[in-house]
Amino acid sequence: MLEDPLYVPVRRSSFSLALRLFRTAAGTRTAVAFTSPLRLTKVLGSGQEWVRLSEPALRSMTDDLGVIGIVIDPAGVMSRPIPRTA
Template structure:
């Protein structure tokens, strides 16, 4: 049986696609993947480009980048740190 594909956010440039990596709340770099395009769109928006990959293919792509974790179906993302003053 084939593995279910993951929907992985990417950045598109003029000539290539690149995986979009994120940071956890603890600051560790991680890959993010979704189990459906709808879940990806709900979290990252309809303008987010994505590709379909198997989990082993995604793990192979991030291995040399020093990224060891994949978060599947995160509930939300933070585009940049929010600074608050007292």
């Protein structure tokens, strides 16, 4: 039986697509995936590009990147804090 696909956010460069990685609240790198395009859009917005991957494929792609795991269907994501000058 085939596993259900995950919808994984990517970013586009001039010649390729790259996985979009995030950080947990503790600052460790993690991959994020969603169980539907609608869930991805609700969290990351309608302009976010994505690809369909199986969980084993996503784990294989992140093995050597210092990623601690995969968060599936996060309720929200934190953006990087904006540096402020005094």
